[in-house]
Amino acid sequence: MKITNARIIVTCPGRNFVTLKIETDEGVTGLGDATLNGRELSVASYLADHVVPCLIGRDPQRIEDIWQYLYKGAYWRRGPVTMAAIAAVDTALWDIKAKIAGLPLYQLLGGQSRDGVMVYAHANGRDVAETVDRVGEYIEKGYKAIRAQSGVPGLSGVYGVAKDKFYEPATKGLPQESVWSTEAYLDFVPSLFEALRVKHGMGPHLLHDVHHRLTPIEAARLGKSLEPYRLFWMEDPTPAENQDAFRLIRQHTVTPIAVGEVFNSIWDCKDLIQNQLIDYIRATVVHAGGVSHLRRIADFAALYQVRTGCHGATDLSPVCMGASLHLGLAIPNLGVQEHMEHNAETDAVFPHSYTLKDGYMHPGETPGHGVEIDEELAAKYPYSPAYLPVARLADGTLWNW
Missing domain, CATH: 3.20.20.120 (Enolase-like C-terminal domain)
Known part of the structure; x- marks a missing residue:
């Protein structure tokens, strides 16, 4: 089995979500969440520009190897954007593996x-x-x-x-x-x-x-x-x-x-x-x-x-x-x-x-993690920029929100 494609789906049914869908040559697909509240497009770009090209042709069942490749291979480790992107791939691969096994993921x-x-x-x-x-x-x-x-x-x-x-x-x-x-x-x-x-x-x-x-x-x-x-x-x-x-x-x-x-x-x-x-x-x-x-x-x-x-x-x-x-x-x-x-x-x-x-x-x-995406419906809710609030003290000093 090989990964043939991976697509990033951005939708806003009331709030923004970034979803990664990994496809294989045997027709099994997996979904991963890549949402980073208020910085969604940063993760979407990281996936599309830097991660997806490295996935094509790989065996989706080698979950640990792919995780290490995306973490150690990037050299710039950790951080919310990188780790959300890795998480999306990892979650989608576990979804695929469980579907291949015909079992819910927890098994x-x-x-x-x-x-x-x-x-x-x-x-x-x-x-x-x-x-x-x-x-x-x-x-x-x-x-x-x-x-x-x-x-x-x-x-x-x-x-x-x-x-x-x-x-x-x-x-x-x-x-x-x-x-x-x-x-x-x-x-x-x-x-x-x-x-x-x-x-x-x-x-x-x-x-x-x-x-x-x-x-x-x-x-x-x-x-x-x-x-x-x-x-x-x-x-x-x-x-x-x-x-x-x-x-x-x-x-x-x-x-x-x-x-x-x-x-x-x-x-x-x-x-x-x-x-x-x-x-x-x-x-x-x-x-x-x-x-x-x-x-x-x-x-x-x-x-x-x-x-x-x-x-x-x-x-x-x-x-x-x-x-x-x-x-x-x-x-x-x-x-x-x-x-x-x-x-x-x-x-x-x-x-x-x-x-x-x-x-x-x-x-x-x-089988899998039990969540799918209706892509036709998702397309009806385009991305809409939104930010988290900030807080200030009474004197105007920026504080932790």
Whole structure:
């Protein structure tokens, strides 16, 4: 079997997605997600101009060899564009291999380690009362884990809070700017989780995303103040470039820490995991080199009792979600999988076999990763430039969004 062609499909059924479709001389095809939110065309160009020409004529079953060729052979290693491109190829090749075997992908990864993958939903509101109600709605739907975000008094455009029910940060046109106040946020957040526990009890797993906005000592203060409410995790409490910063947070709080949705390789994760400075690693199939590399990260994390909590927002296509669910079903150290519902247009463009029931998802039994693309329908949604927002402090200083 040989690779005969690989095509990049860019579509925007409400938001932009980049999909790689690899074709073979035996008619078996595979799909990979290559979406990089706000920088989609960079990955599309990297694939079309630099990767696809190197794939033609290769044996698609030599997944590891092709991964190493694209990683080591480029000389310029890592980075979000390179690793998203590699991830797309890797995911598509695993899709092909599983289809050849006539098996769902998770069977090639060792079979099921559990009956389903626990997922968490996003509940957000303009104020505490609205967020409390939203959490209640997801509990009624059967979710066991829910991320809670709320508007902060005195601030507009707070991360995680939607204008309507569903949050989508990327917006058409140039980046939107919002004003941030750490003081207002730190004073407010404990009251949100106090209200959630009073209303819904200690049963539901509650999560919260800080989204890189605090200094280490501020994050430590927040974690300490949230301890009575037993969070499942506090996500991205501070930027992770300086990973020693997490040591300071660890010294002051036992609130579990999750980080890594922007990580690109095992080298980004290594120190945090081996020094046991985090509890959950959030790297993704699409941004961390595909199924092959994320499996390496998960296996390494398991040595230190760190569990996975893979990013799963709507900036990842159903192709990535399908692959992530297969991996999450198979690995021994799954923690939870993020789940944001795609809109109806996206679900129609990417028909899939994964399902959701009572807070658990299953990738299905379709050979491969179980996600396809309707190319005719995809063509009806042309690329539309969109950017993620930026944040500034009250004095105009650019801050971490």
